Amino acid sequence: MSWYQTFFHGLPQQAWQAAQTDEQNQLDLEMIVETLSFGPDDRVLDVFCGYGRHTLPLARMGAQMTAVDISEEYITALKAAAKTEKLDVRAIQADFLTTPALADDTETFDAAYCLGNSFCFFPYPDMLAFLQRIAHLLRPGGRLLVHSSMVAEVVLPDFQERNWMPVGDDMTVLVENQYEPLEGSIHQQLTYLKTHTDGSVESVQRTAVYYVYTLAQLSRLLSQVGLTVEAVYGTVHLEPFMVGDEGAWIVAEKA
Template sequence: MPWYENFFHGLTQDAWKAAQTDDQTRLDLEWLVETLEFGPDDRLLDVFCGYGRHALPLARMGCSVVGVDISDEYTAELRGAARRDNLPVETVSGDFLTAPLTGLFDAGYCLGNSFSFFPRPVMLAFLRRIADLLKPGGRFLAHTGMIAESVLPDFQERTWMPLADNFFFLAENEYDPLESRMDSHLTYLKNGKTETRLAQHYLYTLGELRHLFREAGFAEPTCFGDTDGRAYELGDTDLWLLAERR
C-alpha cells in the first residue's frame, strides 16, 4: 500500500491547516488567476484539493471546481462548506489515478508538496491523466518545495517546528540516493497527544520534471521560483511549474 493512502487523518490534517496562512493563500489565488487564464463559468480541476482553501474562493469567482483528494475528512469538509455557501464545487474522494472523473477541464492545478508523492512510472501516469483531462491549450499549474534543487543543497536531517500554541512538528529525514527519495519520519505533538507518520517524497530534478511533462502531453513548461514571476533558481524554496496541454 502506498504510504499516502493511510497518512491524511488526525493531527496530520490539523498540522497542515496550522501551517497555512491567509497571506499565502491570497498570493496563491492571485497567481492561479494570473497564470491559468481562466474565466467565469470555466471548469477547473483541483488535484489533491485538501479542505478547499483554493477551491472555495475560486468557486466564489464563478468557476465550477472539481476537487479530488484521498482524504475522506478533507473532501467531506470541503463538500459541507460548498453546500453551506451554495458554491459550484464537486468533490471526489479517492486516488486521483483511478478517481471517476468525466468531461474536460479548462485548467487545473496541484498546490502543496503532494506533487512529489510518486516514483517515475506512476508520476508519468499521473501527469498523463491530468493532460488527458484538460482541453487542448488548457493550462496546469503545479507547486512543490520537494525537488532536488530545492532540498538537497541544504538538506535538513532534523527539523523542529512550532505550529501553534501547544502544537509542534518534528521531521527526521533520510535521503536514499539510489531511489532519489526522501523518507521523513514525522512526529506531531498537540496538547499532550502524539501521532507519528512516514512520508516519502521523490526528489526529481527540474530537468526530469521538464521531460516528464513533455512526455505526458504538455508543451515546454515554464518554471518560477515565486509568485512574482521570477524564474526558478538553484536553492529556491519553492517551484511553480506552468505547462499547457498540447
C-alpha cells in the same frame, strides 16, 4: 498501499490545515489566477485539494470547480462549505491516480493545478501515470500549475536531516529526513506533538516518502504526456526560479 493513502487524518491533518495562513492562501490564489488564464464559468480541476483552501475562493469567483482528495474528512468539510455557500463545486473523495469518477471528463477542463508537496508523492511509473491523467483531462490549450518544495534544486542544496517546526499555537512537528540517492527519494519520520489546554501532550508518528526529481526530469515527463513547460518560478510572486529557492512552481500547457 501507498503511504499517503493512510497519512492524512488526526494530528497530521490538523497540522497541515493549521500551517496554511490566510496570507499564503491569498498569494497562491493570485498566482493560480495569473498563471492559468481562466475566467468565470471555466472548468478548473484541483488535484489533492485538501480542505478546499483554493477550491472555495475560486468557486466564489465563478469557476466551475472539481476537487479531488483522498481524505474523507477534508472532502466532507469541503462539501459542507460549498453547500452552505451554494457554490459550484464537485468534490470527490478518492485517490486521483485510480479513481474512475473522472472517466467521462476527457478534455473538459480549462485548467488544473496541484499545489503542495503532493506533486512528488509518486515514483517514476506512477508519476508518469499521474501526469498522463491530468493531460487526458485538460482540453487542448488547457494549462497546468504544479508546485513542490521537494524538487532536487530546492531541497538538496540546503538538505536538513532534522528539523523542529512550530505549527499554530499548540503544535510542534519533528521532521527527520533520510535521503536515498539511488532511489531518488526522501524518507521522512514525522512526530506530531499537540499540547492540550489541560497541559497534556498528544503524540502521533507518521512516515512519508517523497520522490525527488530535477526540473529537467519533470520537464521531460510533462513533454511525454503532451504538456509543454511555459515557465518555472521560484516564488509565488512569479520570480524566475533559482537553485535554492523555497519551491518550484511549474506552468505547462497542453498542445
